[in-house]
Amino acid sequence: MALLRQYCMGEKPIQIEFLSDQSVNFAANKFPVVNYEDPNYNVSIPVFSIHGNHDDPTGPNNSCALDLLSVVGLVNHFGKITSLEKIEISPILLQKGRTKLAMYGLGSVRDERLHRLFCHKKVSMLRPKEDKDDWFNMFVLHQNRSKHGQTNYIPEQFLDDFIDLVIWGHEHECRIDPEWNGLQNFFVSQPGSTIATSLSEGESKQKHVGLVRVRERAMKCSKIPLKTVRQFYTEDVVLCETSLNPEDFNITQIVEEFCVAKVEALLERAESDHTGNPRQPKLPLIRIRVDYSGGFEPFNICRFGQKFVDRVANPKDIILFHRRKAIEKKDF
């Protein structure tokens, strides 16, 4: 709230015309008006947002965190559904000069439910009646994009193909550069989470925010690397593919030293990658996934972590042992 007040309020006038019916776009809001047109607030940068799955509407008033930000005029909360049976998305229509932007939004819905609604043709996206083809159409949603089971995600093919750009929330991996979907004729940009919330591969990519510039029907996307995110490095090690010999005397200690060297190498990388921004945490997250199949033994990961207590943010779980290869062998 403080950041929004500090950076998004001010005298600078907004040159974007709001053309659609605010009482429709913001029907679920207590004050169904765009914040920069409220005469009691000076907004210099209007923020529009849908809600996610960790902050979805609940309780007797079906309210969510974004509703609070919206009630106090800091955020324009849109894309909140009012029925679980049928979803009609009315776009926010904005115009600046000759550029017309239609912004469709859909706050997070349980994937199975939304998948079913799509299958039953219960999701529709309304389009402006006039000059249909003059609009740049953007769709913002917050759902599983990768397939977690048959119906527990939203296939890109479900989305309307008149859309030009999909901003896909919820997935944590930063794939912010727009990816072309040739089947659907739209781009998908997946910004990813702003910080690593788990020690998985996808989270170790550089985090970005995006800037989309639209001019008439053309867009230009650029990405801005985040400089204050805690660094995270991960590496996979398959012991039986290294030169280490499980028969060696003291092999467990040798493996441990091998892993120490890996961590040291990543720490060196982290140090040279550090942005120098004082607000970027000093200690990085490190995760080494060690496949110890082929006759190796795991060592004590707690004791291992103690060596890095002052240099790694997650000393207790740097090492993750597993035995994938062994299981694969069993399959033969």
Add this chain to the structure above:
Amino acid sequence: MALLRQYCMGEKPIQIEFLSDQSVNFAANKFPVVNYEDPNYNVSIPVFSIHGNHDDPTGPNNSCALDLLSVVGLVNHFGKITSLEKIEISPILLQKGRTKLAMYGLGSVRDERLHRLFCHKKVSMLRPKEDKDDWFNMFVLHQNRSKHGQTNYIPEQFLDDFIDLVIWGHEHECRIDPEWNGLQNFFVSQPGSTIATSLSEGESKQKHVGLVRVRERAMKCSKIPLKTVRQFYTEDVVLCETSLNPEDFNITQIVEEFCVAKVEALLERAESDHTGNPRQPKLPLIRIRVDYSGGFEPFNICRFGQKFVDRVANPKDIILFHRRKAIEKKDF
């Protein structure tokens, strides 16, 4: 938040000059400015508030609910202490025409702690250096006023006698008409809670809010009855002081009928007292405290409540049996 935005924001200019140092008065706030002077907000009715004991500052940022309302410019949160060892209260100094108001505030502090700080002379109230005697001095606090043990309350004598009016929060009983304290030479107004939070005698009084008008050093207080509070009636019954005879055949049933009549009488009063405001709940709270000492037997209060399930808000605990008289007799 919605009510504050709806009723306290608007174009009407504020004619009150803020004379004291805002960075001192609001030192504990993220934005240490009075909301109506922030150029990004149009405030038509500024709200000033201290915090209570159910919303006291906590957590790593020592923040409280009022801080949120303050960060978004809806409320001016003052009287938040920054040290638990020593309290210095700098008044908010307001001027309108020839009237000068010094508003001292102290958010809720644990009573024992504040009692001790007062005893050790660690609480001081700063006064404006110039024209000391021109100021109307108001003090707002939120503490126990009635004596709950030796140190678990704040005696009025602890407060500085240069104060003209004390607004005493926390106590639930409405004693809003200013009471003169001749020892201290100040008035105390205790607004009380806005709704009944327990079924005790004090809560059954009509609830009010107050309006204090100050002109130079004179004040005029008026009270405004709240019209949408759920009604609450309570009555004490001492069975052995009635004409009922504990030796009677069927006496328990007779007592029950006696109580039914009491409830019916209170329900009749409730009906005629109802303000007619559609937002005032229809069902009143009713509490009959029944002293059954002297040979009477309690009846089943659950079954009793069932008779009033659609007419009383608290059918399950209308009746409270006790035996005070019996205990007093034992003392002889």
